[in-house]
Amino acid sequence: MQPPDPDPSQLRVALFSGNYNYVRDGANQALNLLVGHLLAQGVTVRVYSPTTCTPAFPPTGDLVDVPALPMPFGRGEYRVARGLPARVRRDLAAFAPNIVHVSTPDLLGHRALGWAEANGVRAVASFHTRFETYFRYYKLGFVTPFIERLMKRFYDRVDRVLVPGPSMERLLRDWGVTAPISVWSRGIDHARFDPGRRDMAWRRALGIADADPVIGFLGRLVKEKGLSIFAHVVRELEARGVPHKVLVIGDGPARDWFACRVPDAVFTGFLSGDDLGRAVASTDMFFNPSVTETFGNVTTEAMCAGVPVVAARATGAVDLIEHGVTGFLVPPRDVGAYADAIARIVADPALRRTMGEAGHARALAYRWDTANQAALDAYLEVMAAPA
Template sequence: MTVAPSSCESLRIALFSGNYNYVRDGANQSLNRLVGYLLRQGAQVRVYAPTVETPAFEPTGDLVSLPSFAIPGRAEYHVASGINRRVRRDLDAFQPNIVHISSPDPAAHRAVSWARERGLPILASVHTRFETYPRYYNLAFLEPILEALLRRFYRRCDALVAPSESMAQVLREQRMNYDISIWSRGVDREMFNPQRRDMEWRRSIGLGDDEVVIGFFSRLVMEKGLDVFSDAIDELRAKNVPYRVLVVGDGPARDWFENRLPEATFTGFLGGTDLARAVASMDVLFFPSITETFGNVTLEAMACGLPVVAAAATGSESLVDDRVTGRLIRPGAIHQYADALHTYVTDPALRRRHGDAGEARSLEFSWDRINQAVADTYLRLVRAKARKRA
């Protein structure tokens, strides 16, 4: 009779990721935090992902390189193209008792087949709304096809985890799977908090003490809503109220964004305490992206005491309480975005009240509690497979 595991020490997890550490973003940083937590709980974890010569940061845990190729036009990202004999030998030697898939790429498809052949449970985590990407490249007609391909992939998995209830509901409506639970995101409160605000730093980049700073921080790619951001700022300018725009981040769309917003201040990429200082030194976050499944950016801004103007879309809807911690605006509604920004620019008491409420909300997001929810899901799936084999 097979004994069902009851603790993390019994877990042997093979984690497949399309980007674990070669480009820094919220999804791969969450995966690294998860692996670090699992290792501290006594689990064994092996990560399989593409690698590059100069990654953005050191990986947490053991990382096995997957064969990959650079995406045409977006060379900073790689597609894991499959599982070769070297990787299969490593998998066979590691002998995982569960497989975790975090990106629906060709290697993940092969990993799912490998796991199903061996009767291993498969958990997939959903980190972005891939099916929405084509609309930002004038290819919206591909969305139904991409959604159907994703559905076929996710239904071959035993369960999914999504970072927010709003995203989980979208996945249910799309019939991606019938076992969907929440793997939320946490925030490092020692890093992101209002005390990081630094007026001297603001002055050093040309921002006056009395100027209201509308901030944006993220990878600078079109799918983050850069066009909507720019159009709303144009409308705000027409209202003749004083404000400044601060953009933190880098990416392939930076030149486009700088040309579109010539009066904005661009810092380029910032990380660690430099990023936290920049965020806390903003006065309001404007983040109109609709591709987020959670919104790490939104939570980090809230932890710094900023009101947030965001799209009423997956991720933000689970974080922002409309007219309490910020504003949720219908995606693409330029006039409404501009009106919300105008209100915050001209009402400092409202900014402070909504910012304080957002900071209080951010206290609910503890990384250890959140990552234990994933460990509990692993254990549940492994136990279910063990019962079937018994």
């Protein structure tokens, strides 16, 4: 017999995250917004994640600490959970979830899936980060095929995989993942990211002349965001005599490394709220050479602010950018092609304006309430499916 369709108030979701709020990033911003939406719809949620004494922001919902150790390879700002110790298992059993949601294919995620399988609980996984691409930035590229196989096995253990866009679904299918897949897209704060927040006086205060075409970078300053390619492209623009100014919005462990390679750039440090919206709108183009994105929140934020985007032709960006209309998609490591695209936007203010307007119009479709409702609908579909 087909089980009755559940309603949101029947859902008890145990969400597992490797980083729910101790370091701010796009993945945990999306997870916190999802939890807020779930709670508003009557869902009961409990979050399990490593924590620190100095979190980047307050968590949304109930958060249970999972013991963890600092991540190796010079990335000690992140924590690696040590699995599911007895204290956490007791808390999980008392909470009695009917859906387990894992957001990271780490040891914690594997143990959470094992618990779900052992207890007959439905499981959902969301794909946020292309970890398999990270290793080459730390001279460990030889392990990439092994990591891809591990991730394929991980995602095939769940009842549903949530991906942020069609390009990620294609990637998982190319890996051989056979589990059902749904799209859980992302939204934008449309009041914060708006062309009207452009502020020439703020630019002047940073030493940027009104006539300077500003190339923006937005995000955590870590090597896997394509910082090396970014720096090579800046040097190519300098060699060609293309006028520009680089504005770097963000901070991270690779800041000093990056600053040595783009010595004439202006670094704002970490910005949030309306300050961030003003900074993004005050650029003239956004350059994102990262190939590690699953979606690219920063890309949609730039588009929403009316800024054309030059990005790697890779997952995430190919779902967001219409080549030649809202920006340019470039072969990922082609320094000359990146420089060509940026130079074209610099040389043609009318193109810059029309691309910005087209990007803003396209970005209006990305809304958090719609995106998060799609995730909730996927939960309900999983619960309604025959066991």
